[in-house]
Amino acid sequence: MSNATLKSDQLFINLGPQHPSTHGVLRIGLTINGEVIVKAVPDIGYLHRGTEKLAEVRNYHHCVVLTDRWDYVSAMPNNLVFCLAAEKLMGVAATPRANALRVIMCEMNRVASHLLFFGTYGIDLGAYTPFLYAFREREMVLDLFEMLCGARLTYNYIRLGGVMVDASSEWLKRTMEFVEYFKPRLDEYDTLLTYNPIFMARTQGVGVVTAREAVDWALSGPNLRGSGVDHDVRRADPYCGYENYEFDVPLGKTGSCWDRYFCRVQEMRQSIRIIEQAIEKLPDGPFMASGVAKIPKPAPGEAYAHVEGSRGDLGIYLASDGGISPFRLHVHAPSFINLAMLQEKLVGMKVSDVIALLGSIDIVLGEVDR
Amino acid sequence: MTTPEPAAAAPKPVAPKYVPPEPVLNRQNGRLIEDRFSTWPTEVFKKRWSRPGYQRGAGMLVAIFVGLGLTGGLIGELAKRADGFYALLGSFAAAQGLPPLALDAGWIAIKVLIVLHIVLINGLWSIWWERKISAHIQSRVGPTYAGSPKGFNFHGWAQTAIDGIKLLLKEDVTPAAADKWVHALAPGLVIAPCIIAFAPVLFGDGLAAASLDIGTLYIFAFAGISVIGIVMAGWASGNKYSLLGGLRGAAQIVSYELPRGFSVVPILMFAGSLDLQVISNAQAGYWHGIIPRWFIFYPVVGQLAFVIFLISSVAETNRTPFDIPEAESELVSGFHTEYSGMKWSIFFLAEYAYVLLGSFLLATFFLGGGASPINALPFTWIPSWLWMLGKAMLMMFVFLWIRWTLPRFRVDQLMDFTWKFLLPWSFVNIAVAGLYLAYWLK
Numbered sequence: 001m002s003n004a005t006l007k008s009d010q011l012f013i014n015l016g017p018q019h020p021s022t023h024g025v026l027r028i029g030l031t032i033n034g035e036v037i038v039k040a041v042p043d044i045g046y047l048h049r050g051t052e053k054l055a056e057v058r059n060y061h062h063c064v065v066l067t068d069r070w071d072y073v074s075a076m077p078n079n080l081v082f083c084l085a086a087e088k089l090m091g092v093a094a095t096p097r098a099n100a101l102r103v104i105m106c107e108m109n110r111v112a113s114h115l116l117f118f119g120t121y122g123i124d125l126g127a128y129t130p131f132l133y134a135f136r137e138r139e140m141v142l143d144l145f146e147m148l149c150g151a152r153l154t155y156n157y158i159r160l161g162g163v164m165v166d167a168s169s170e171w172l173k174r175t176m177e178f179v180e181y182f183k184p185r186l187d188e189y190d191t192l193l194t195y196n197p198i199f200m201a202r203t204q205g206v207g208v209v210t211a212r213e214a215v216d217w218a219l220s221g222p223n224l225r226g227s228g229v230d231h232d233v234r235r236a237d238p239y240c241g242y243e244n245y246e247f248d249v250p251l252g253k254t255g256s257c258w259d260r261y262f263c264r265v266q267e268m269r270q271s272i273r274i275i276e277q278a279i280e281k282l283p284d285g286p287f288m289a290s291g292v293a294k295i296p297k298p299a300p301g302e303a304y305a306h307v308e309g310s311r312g313d314l315g316i317y318l319a320s321d322g323g324i325s326p327f328r329l330h331v332h333a334p335s336f337i338n339l340a341m342l343q344e345k346l347v348g349m350k351v352s353d354v355i356a357l358l359g360s361i362d363i364v365l366g367e368v369d370r
Numbered sequence: 371m372t373t374p375e376p377a378a379a380a381p382k383p384v385a386p387k388y389v390p391p392e393p394v395l396n397r398q399n400g401r402l403i404e405d406r407f408s409t410w411p412t413e414v415f416k417k418r419w420s421r422p423g424y425q426r427g428a429g430m431l432v433a434i435f436v437g438l439g440l441t442g443g444l445i446g447e448l449a450k451r452a453d454g455f456y457a458l459l460g461s462f463a464a465a466q467g468l469p470p471l472a473l474d475a476g477w478i479a480i481k482v483l484i485v486l487h488i489v490l491i492n493g494l495w496s497i498w499w500e501r502k503i504s505a506h507i508q509s510r511v512g513p514t515y516a517g518s519p520k521g522f523n524f525h526g527w528a529q530t531a532i533d534g535i536k537l538l539l540k541e542d543v544t545p546a547a548a549d550k551w552v553h554a555l556a557p558g559l560v561i562a563p564c565i566i567a568f569a570p571v572l573f574g575d576g577l578a579a580a581s582l583d584i585g586t587l588y589i590f591a592f593a594g595i596s597v598i599g600i601v602m603a604g605w606a607s608g609n610k611y612s613l614l615g616g617l618r619g620a621a622q623i624v625s626y627e628l629p630r631g632f633s634v635v636p637i638l639m640f641a642g643s644l645d646l647q648v649i650s651n652a653q654a655g656y657w658h659g660i661i662p663r664w665f666i667f668y669p670v671v672g673q674l675a676f677v678i679f680l681i682s683s684v685a686e687t688n689r690t691p692f693d694i695p696e697a698e699s700e701l702v703s704g705f706h707t708e709y710s711g712m713k714w715s716i717f718f719l720a721e722y723a724y725v726l727l728g729s730f731l732l733a734t735f736f737l738g739g740g741a742s743p744i745n746a747l748p749f750t751w752i753p754s755w756l757w758m759l760g761k762a763m764l765m766m767f768v769f770l771w772i773r774w775t776l777p778r779f780r781v782d783q784l785m786d787f788t789w790k791f792l793l794p795w796s797f798v799n800i801a802v803a804g805l806y807l808a809y810w811l812k
Contacts, residue, residue, distance in 0.1 A: 013610045021699035035614075035781055124699045126690050126778025132508035140410055174407065181412045192775075198691055199777045351614070352780045355700050 010038055017046050021124045021355050024365030028342070028358075032351060040346035040354075042339065047369040055329040060086050060160060060296045063326065068154035070331060071367040074113035074310035076105045079158035084239060084305035085318040086160050089298035092291055096283040098162035099240040104175070104278045105145075105157060106240075106307070107271040111182070112141040113310035114264045114271075117362045121261060122193055124359040125202050130193045137185055140178050147171055160296065162288030172279055179272055186269055194265055203258035207345055207357035210255055217341045220334045221312025222263040223361060227255030233308035245277045257360035264362070295324050311335050311362060335367040411509070439748075442756035449576035449755075481579040485568045492726045493719045497530045500770050507774045540711035547608025548708060556606060557709070557716035559599030564723045567592035571730050572646040574755025575740045585646040586638065590631055593686065593727065596720065597623040600688075600695060600705050603717075607708035615704025618781060619695030623686060625785060629792035630682035633675045636803030637665050637735050640811065650739025659745055664738035671806060674799050676736045678792050680765075683728035684772055685788070687721055691776040694784060725769050726762070733761035 010033050016022035025046035031039040051066045058066070063086075067078040080102055087093065094102070119134030142152040148171055149157040149164055157164045193199055209219070214227035224231055232249045234242040250266035252259025300322045306315035312334025321327040338361050346354055418424055445451070456477060463473040498513065502525060505512030513526025544553055570585035572578045582588055597620055604616015638644060641652040655663045666672045685692040696704035706717045733739065738761075740754025779787065 011610055020702060122777065126693065126697070126699065127776065128504075128690075129508050129774050132510060136411060136509055143407065143410070177410075177412055181410075193777070196777060198779060201783055202777060202780055350780060350782065352694075352697070352700050352778075 015354065021120075022358065023120065023363060026339075026358075026363070026365055026368070028346075028354070030346075030351070030354070035350045035352075037346050037349050037351070037354065040343055042342050044336075044339070044365070044368050047365045049370065051370050052329050052331060055326050057325055059324045060090075060298075060326070061294075063329070064159060065154075065156050068156055069366060070333065070370055071309065071311060071314075071335065071364045072153060073116055073364050074109040075153070075155050076102075076109035076158060077307050077309035077314055079155065080106055080240070081305055081307045081309070081314050081316045082318075083158050083160050084307065085303045085316045086296070086298070088303035088305060089301060089318060089320050090160070090292070090296050091298075092161050092289050094162050094240070095286050095289050096241070097166070097285045098287050098289070100278050100282050101163045101167055101287065102158055102240050103242065103245070104167075104275055104282075105148075105155075105163075107274045107278075108141050108144065108175075110271045110310045111268050111275075112138050114268050115141075117264055117359075118189060118193070118261075121359045121362075124355045125199060127193060127196070127199065130189065133185070133189065133192070137182060140181070144171065144175055144178060147174065159288070161290075161292035162286070166287040167282075172282070175275065176279060179276055182272060183269075186265070186272075189265065194262065200258060202352075203261060203356055203360070204256050205254070206353050207257045207349070207360060208255050209341065209345070213341070214255065218337050219312070219341065220337065221309070222260050222267065223312065223338050225249065226252035226260035226263045226360075228252055228259075233306055233313050237306070239305070239307060242274075244281075245274045247274050257356050260360045260362075297322060297324055306332065309334060311364065311367065312338060331367075331370060333367045333370065335363040335365075339363050339368055438756065439752050442753050443751050445753065447576075447753045447755070448574055452577070485571075485579045486565060488573075489565050489568060489723045489726070490719070493722050494530045494534070496722045496725060496766065497533070497718070498527065499766075500773075501529065503767065503770045504774045507771070534715070537711055537715045542711045542713060543708075545608050545708050549606040549608070552602050552606035553708075554713070556599045556603035557713045557720075559602060560596045561599075561716050561720040561723070563592045563595035563599075564720050564727070567727060568723075570646055571727065572650055572734050572739060572758070573730070574753065574758050575650065576647065577755055577758075578646065581647060582645065584644050586634060586644040586649075589727070589731065590627065593724065594623070594627050596724075603709070604695075604705040607705070609708050611701045611703075612705050612707050615695045615697065615701045615707070618697075618701075619688065619705055621781075622688075622692065622694060622784060625788045626682045626685040626692075626792075629678050629788055629796050630686060632793065632796035632800065633678035633682065634735060635796070635800045636671050636675050639800070639803050639807060640665060640668070646734050646739075650734055650741075653738040654741055656745045662738050662741060662743055662745075664736060664741070666736040668806070671799055671803050672736065674795060676732070678796050678799070679735065680732060680768070681792065682788070683732065684769060685784075687724040687728060687769070689721070689725070689769065689773045691772070691778050692784060693778060694781055697778065725766055729762040729765035729769065730758070732765040733758055737761045737765075 010031050013030050013032060014027060015030050016027040017025040022028070027043040027046065029039075029041040029043060030037055049069065051069055055063045055066055064079055064082055067082045068075040070078050083094075115134040115138040119131035119138075122128070122130035122134075145155060145157075146152050148167060149155050151157075209217075209223070209227050211227045211229050214224050214229055219227070220231075228251050230249060230251055233239075234247075235249060247270045250263050250270065252263050298320045300320055302317065302319040304315060304317050306313055308314075313332065314334055315332030317328070317330040317332070318326050319328040342358065342361070345357060349357065459477065460473060463470075463476075502512045513529035515523060516526040516529040516532050517523025518528075544550055567589045569580040570578055570582040570588055578585075600619040600623070601616045604612045604614075604619065607613075637649060641649040643649065643652075653662070653664045657663055657667075661667055664672075666676045688695050694704075695701075696706070698704075701707070706714055709717065740758045742749045742752065742757055744750075
């Protein structure tokens with residue numbers, strides 16, 4: 001070697017946008033020293049489609065289609081939050097049966113979304129089998145969605161003033177069959193992954209977000225509750241009659257990756273509870289409110305609605321100038337806000353922990369970039 | 371040619387009133403949906419043993435085992451057949467007036483070819499087996515179609531062969547940033563020591579290519595060389611992910627060689643030799659005529675040594691939960707990210723060869739080699755090579771089972787595990803084995 005002294009240098013590596021575990025097209029520029037991260041620069045915008053702007057040239061019914069494309073892993077809450085905001089502007093209210101159906105569909109979509117998280121988080125940490133188990137069950141949820149509304153990914157099921165079609169008794173029977181089948185599977189997941197010693201060693205004490213930090217960063221959803229902050233929009237600001245259902249809000253203790261993971265696994269149990277109750281006391285009546293115009297022209301004004309989406313507090317600000325299209329649509333996207341903690345939290349971690357933290361935040365790039 | 375005009379202009383039909391299509395309900399879309407529901411796993415979970423597939427599969431498995439046992443018993447000890455063949459060759463050489471050196475050279479060439487083919491055929495077999503086992507662990511079915519187009523496509527038996535043809539025909543890409551020679555040399559340096567290490571491996575009583583006094587040491591020594599190939603592959607690819615993978619691999623394999631070697635020391639102490647045949651012979655016989663005197667049944671020491679050796683063998687093969695050099699979700703593919711085609715598949719061939727090596731070593735060291743587990747007639751009649759193969763396959767199944775169940779360690783946890791847990795306990799194990807030798811097995 002010609003150099004008298006050994007030179008050690010920091011290495012810059014591009015994590016993404018084409019990488020197996022960035023969950024979409026997120027790019028993180030990592031400066032690493034050996035295996036330890038010195039600097040991390042998340043880079044977003046690879047999936048920007050401008051849906052907020054597109055909404056300004058569409059009428060309110062057509063905007064529901066756009067909402068499917070934000071968080072495509074759980075599109076029902078997107079539909080719902082837009083419809084809630086638009087209904088506030090238009091001054092109509094959904095019928096009780098429609099509300100119950102909305103609750104059922106949103107909770108089923110939460111189950112599907114958390115199942116996707118469960119599977120891909122296992123793959124991120126090197127466990128391949130949970131992925132296939134999760135998708136076996138997720139497939140059943142998607143079959144049920146397809147049976148009811150004909151779509152498996154972008155549903156466009158929740159409409160202004162109600163829902164697209166009524167649920168038949170056969171559909172409800174199939175859903176109960178799924179619920180009964182799914183409960184023991186959750187215990188199976190716990191034995192397979194949740195309490196696996198290697199998995200716990202990989203995730204406990206990694207990426208710890210204290211309650212103070214979580215509130216400061218405005219985290220929401222399981223990321224907030226994993227840090228022990230007891231906040232859930234379904235209970236804090238009930239919509240669609242969530243106040244009528246009995247459910248717990250699972251909380252984490254330390255705010256580590258494992259706590260965020262555990263919150264999601266427990267939330268699946270609670271969602272199943274809500275679905276059971278909602279099907280049990282599903283009211284009769286029309287599934288669509290009367291008085292919704294084909295081309296609505298709400299009076300000038302503004303409205304804000306938010307729901308507990310699968311990834312957190314999903315909100316919509318909608319302003320109308322009296323025309324047929326929204327004057328302005330703005331999405332308060334939980335994935336985007338949760339992602340913000342990455343830049344600070346990654347410094348000092350190991351390369352393997354990047355994947356563990358990124359997976360535990362559970363982002364969907366469609367919602368980050370919109 | 372012009373189309374003829376219609377003779378008389380028919381009155382324009384009145385457009386029918388637009389009728390919106392019926393909403394997509396379960397009934398209208400019913401057929402497709404009903405097919406979907408028939409594949410729901412709810413029924414399978416309720417009553418799986420009443421399904422004909424399960425019953426047929428179990429019957430087939432029993433038939434395969436019985437058939438294998440009968441065939442093996444009729445063939446008898448392969449070592450005796452080999453001796454007979456050697457004597458035949460000797461008489462042939464004597465009749466032709468060939469020197470004894472030529473006879474030995476030819477005999478060694480035959481043995482080398484056989485061992486080489488064991489490694490290659492193991493690739494075909496174990497990839498197919500891994501795919502099937504992983505599939506059934508993950509509630510899939512795995513390969514089903516590959517085989518004869520109409521006829522014998524039993525569980526996709528030809529899948530690996532067809533994959534091999536695909537890999538042969540693939541473009542061999544060398545990245546522009548790669549160090550060309552080192553890049554090409556690395557797969558060879560991974561597979562060659564592995565094949566060499568197979569020389570003293572015992573496939574049955576007296577059935578080894580070379581009977582070496584230092585067999586155990588020889589295997590560990592050669593198996594350790596492969597890490598150079600991994601580091602070379604990581605360095606020469608000109609890719610930062612590969613470099614990280616290569617460095618991780620170097621640290622991991624060098625660390626896990628220590629507990630792997632030390633965990634066998636109690637066995638060597640009990641057997642009093644490094645020769646695999648002597649180790650296998652030392653486990654012959656039964657306690658009280660029932661419990662086999664295998665080293666795994668030696669209280670505490672045997673089980674601890676078995677577990678440590680198993681764990682470090684998995685780590686040596688770079689498989690989950692120790693696949694940090696590859697680490698698909700972190701380093702894309704680690705040291706073989708930039709390899710394609712046959713070069714890439716040679717890495718995999720080496721991985722499976724190491725799995726086979728580990729399985730045979732586990733069977734020899736801990737599971738009594740070619741001894742029958744049950745001291746009763748139909749079992750003791752089955753020859754030693756079949757028992758050996760069966761035990762090795764059982765151990766290989768354990769390898770696959772671990773691979774498809776557990777998540778991956780982090781780099782520092784991996785190091786902690788070997789240096790702070792496996793290595794100290796293997797030292798304790800050696801000490802306890804010494805006590806056994808002093809007071810129990812005098």
